[in-house]
Amino acid sequence: MDSPLGHNYSLDTLALARSLVHLGDTGGSLRRLRTDLDAGSPLTIGVIGASVAQNGGCINQPGQRCMAYNGQVVMKHPWGERRPHKGFAVRLLELVNATWPHAGHRLVNAAHDGTPAQNMLPCLFTHVPRKVGLVVIEFGSLALHLHLPAVEAVVRKLQGLQPPPVIVFLTIRGLCKRTPRQTPQTIRYVLNSHWELYTRNETTAWVRAEHEFTSVCKHYGVACLSLYEATIDAMLARAPGFSLEDVSLDCLHPSNGRRGTDYLFDTLVNWLERGLGLREQGDAASRQGPTAAIGAGTLPQPMHPQNENVGPDGTCYTFGNAGSTKSPISQRMRNVPWRSAQCDAERCEFVRARECPDANSREFRTGGPPPGWSFCKRSLNMRGGAIGKISPGVLALKPGAELEFTPDTRVQSSGAADDPRLKVQAGLEFLVSWEGMGRVALRCVRGCTCHEQRLDAHRTSNVHNESIFLRHFFHLRGAAADCTLALRVLNESSSGAHKFKVRSLFVAAGDAGARELMRDVYGGDRGERVTLATTSS
Numbered sequence: 220m221d222s223p224l225g226h227n228y229s230l231d232t233l234a235l236a237r238s239l240v241h242l243g244d245t246g247g248s249l250r251r252l253r254t255d256l257d258a259g260s261p262l263t264i265g266v267i268g269a270s271v272a273q274n275g276g277c278i279n280q281p282g283q284r285c286m287a288y289n290g291q292v293v294m295k296h297p298w299g300e301r302r303p304h305k306g307f308a309v310r311l312l313e314l315v316n317a318t319w320p321h322a323g324h325r326l327v328n329a330a331h332d333g334t335p336a337q338n339m340l341p342c343l344f345t346h347v348p349r350k351v352g353l354v355v356i357e358f359g360s361l362a363l364h365l366h367l368p369a370v371e372a373v374v375r376k377l378q379g380l381q382p383p384p385v386i387v388f389l390t391i392r393g394l395c396k397r398t399p400r401q402t403p404q405t406i407r408y409v410l411n412s413h414w415e416l417y418t419r420n421e422t423t424a425w426v427r428a429e430h431e432f433t434s435v436c437k438h439y440g441v442a443c444l445s446l447y448e449a450t451i452d453a454m455l456a457r458a459p460g461f462s463l464e465d466v467s468l469d470c471l472h473p474s475n476g477r478r479g480t481d482y483l484f485d486t487l488v489n490w491l492e493r494g495l496g497l498r499e500q501g502d503a504a505s506r507q508g509p510t511a512a513i514g515a516g517t518l519p520q521p522m523h524p525q526n527e528n529v530g531p532d533g534t535c536y537t538f539g540n541a542g543s544t545k546s547p548i549s550q551r552m553r554n555v556p557w558r559s560a561q562c563d564a565e566r567c568e569f570v571r572a573r574e575c576p577d578a579n580s581r582e583f584r585t586g587g588p589p590p591g592w593s594f595c596k597r598s599l600n601m602r603g604g605a606i607g608k609i610s611p612g613v614l615a616l617k618p619g620a621e622l623e624f625t626p627d628t629r630v631q632s633s634g635a636a637d638d639p640r641l642k643v644q645a646g647l648e649f650l651v652s653w654e655g656m657g658r659v660a661l662r663c664v665r666g667c668t669c670h671e672q673r674l675d676a677h678r679t680s681n682v683h684n685e686s687i688f689l690r691h692f693f694h695l696r697g698a699a700a701d702c703t704l705a706l707r708v709l710n711e712s713s714s715g716a717h718k719f720k721v722r723s724l725f726v727a728a729g730d731a732g733a734r735e736l737m738r739d740v741y742g743g744d745r746g747e748r749v750t751l752a753t754t755s756s
Contacts (some may be wrong), residue, residue: 220309222488223497224318229460229478230449230485235475238449238486242292243494244440248659250386252352253495256288261323265347266308267339267373268357269687271391272330274474275355276306282547282596283610285328288474295601297468297475304474307389307484308355314488327351331548332610333650333687335361341646341690341725342535343376345552353383355487360471362428363680364687368523370428371435375518375529378439385494386441388432389487393417394447394454394463395470415471416455437443438522442494444471444486533644533727536626538613540594541572547596547611548723555724557613557624561590562707575599576616588616588717595720598686612650612722618657618710622721627665628695628702630728643667643695643702646725651678652686657717658709667697669704677714688722 220228220235228235244250256262266272276288287294290305312326329346331339336358339346347354354377358370387508395414412465417423429445436443453461466474466476473479492498521527537546546552560567575595576583583589592615598607599614628643647661656676663669674691693703708717 223492224314224488226488226492226542227285228485228489229481230489231703234449234453234484235333237452237481238444238446239493240443240448241436241441242490243385243387243436243442244495247440247493248383249494250496251382252385255352256315257320259319259320259321259725261325262352263324263348263350263352264315264326266326266328266330266357267343267347267354268330269334269361270330270332271472271474272308272355272357273327273328273332273358274472274480275308275330275357276304276308276310277328278309278312278326280328282609283328284332285330294476298464298477302315304480306474307480307487310480310484310662311355311487311491312493315450318607319335331433331737332608333361333685335364335366335369335687335689336610337366338374338648338688338690340369340372340529341533341727342723343373345535346359347377348514349380351380353385353387353594356386356388357390357701358388359392359425359428359432361685361687362393363548363685365424365428366688366715367431370431370524371438371522372529374435374439374441375521375526378518386439387487387490388436388441388443389483390429390432390443390445390447391467391473391483391572392429392445393423393471394451394467395422416451418455419451419503424695428599434522438519442490444490446479446483449486450482471519471584486520533725534627534724536724537725538594538624538721539611547594549735553724555624555626555648557592557622559591559615560592560623560713561617562619562621575614590617591615591620592622599718610722612720614718615657615708616716616718618708618717621705621707623664623703623705624724625666625701625703626724626726628726629698629700630726642728643698644692644725644727645695646690646692647674647721648688648690648719648723648725649674649676649724650722651676651689653677653679653684654686654714655716655718656714656720657712659706659719660709661691661693661706663697663702663705665701665703667695667702667704669693669695673709674714676719677712690725692738 220232266275271437273285274288277285288304288306289309291301293303295301303576308326308328316324394419396418398413398415433443450466465478467473467479469477473483535552537548539547539554544554546554560569561574570591573589573593575593576589595614596611598610600607658675660673662671708719
């Protein structure tokens with residue numbers, strides 16, 4: 220098939236037509252994008268989502284995991300081959316530069332592993348620049364943990380920008396389910412289990428998520444693309460080039476297939492060529508019809524009533540190296556000051572911040588986990604073996620470890636910014652997993668007051684166990700430069716171990732009902748309130 224952008228497609232015409240679930244607003248943002256590119260204007264491409272979006276790659280974000288997919292880093296692939304991998308986002312930037320060259324084109328990959336839409340929402344514009352021309356969204360990979368109203372909320376926030384960017388959902392699905400016995404149709408996988416492909420008539424969390432994306436796309440005039448629709452019929456028919464090894468060896472990530480990223484990028488280029496008017500629409504796009512342009516500065520009524528107000532913008536902090544002001548996640552975020560202690564029943568002794576523990580070291584094996592909390596740039600592999608992937612955060616492994624952190628809660632509101640009675644909405648982002656996770660008590664200790672709560676990071680699933688980040692929302696009172704909160708790892712545990720990891724903190728001014736609104740829009744973990752009394756200095 221001829222490509223106006225010079226792309227060499229791997230998928231055939233029928234597969235590409237199936238992948239184009241909704242073309243989007245060809246008369247509004249897409250037309251403006253084409254006009255700007257033809258006029259020689261620079262384009263900023265933003266990418267948001269979780270690991271699939273991370274694997275889209277990035278060019279100039281040192282220290283971020285997406286840099287491993289820039290086409291320059293040699294890696295070992297699941298099928299045994301060693302070679303560089305160039306992600307779909309890097310390829311998209313190169314494609315734009317080849318057709319509309321400009322030194323100012325740039326790519327901002329704001330995706331984070333294990334992060335559903337509701338987690339990104341409070342800090343959206345600390346990750347994605349407000350001046351962005353095209354935003355690629357991949358939320359389907361975490362469908363098991365996705366709070367569906369948050370999808371619409373993200374789109375409403377993006378479309379509230381002036382001018383609003385072009386938005387495209389680039390969606391994948393979980394492809395496989397466990398099966399108790401081996402048959403000619405099953406797939407040998409890990410942990411001595413057997414898996415088989417979901418068929419089209421099965422309803423899963425991924426199906427529900429993709430239906431939600433399609434509804435959002437039609438309601439707001441944005442684009443929806445589906446790798447599943449492009450490939451599943453050929454996969455079920457066991458067509459050459461469409462085995463799991465070709466598409467996604469782990470049943471989820473296209474980068475884990477020999478041709479998965481090629482197929483994913485095909486769907487993106489096909490949409491771009493049709494949306495920009497470079498190629499005539501195919502049958503599927505013609506049947507759906509283009510969506511009418513949304514008037515500048517206006518938004519339709521929300522699909523979900525709670526999205527009438529999608530929540531406040533606030534201040535977003537990360538947990539990085541103690542004493543450092545540089546965020547390990549984003550240049551537009553800052554570290555919250557923190558210190559660590561090891562506590563017993565009578566007192567807490569503050570300890571020096573340590574390097575991330577090495578579970579394979581002799582010190583760890585003989586002396587056990589270190590006391591207190593440590594900054595870890597990578598995930599900790601407690602079973603040994605391969606080095607963990609980049610996943611910055613502050614980690615504790617031992618009961619009694621206490622983390623004190625001091626955000627500035629003097630956030631703007633309709634009241635006085637320094638009013639000690641000001642109610643502040645907060646969201647603490649922490650890791651949940653099926654492996655060795657513990658419980659903590661969260662409380663306010665100085666400068667502000669809040670209800671003490673308990674958080675449990677141990678979660679299991681009867682569908683697919685995953686390690687993800689959730690955000691626990693709570694409120695506190697006190698607008699102070701040094702509102703000090705504490706997390707203490709408890710002796711109790713539902714997993715038998717005590718690992719706990721925190722990544723970021725969100726604070727914003729709130730009013731009556733704001734916490735409930737944030738929970739309704741953002742989802743997240745509600746925790747357990749363990750006392751009705753407030754704790755304070």
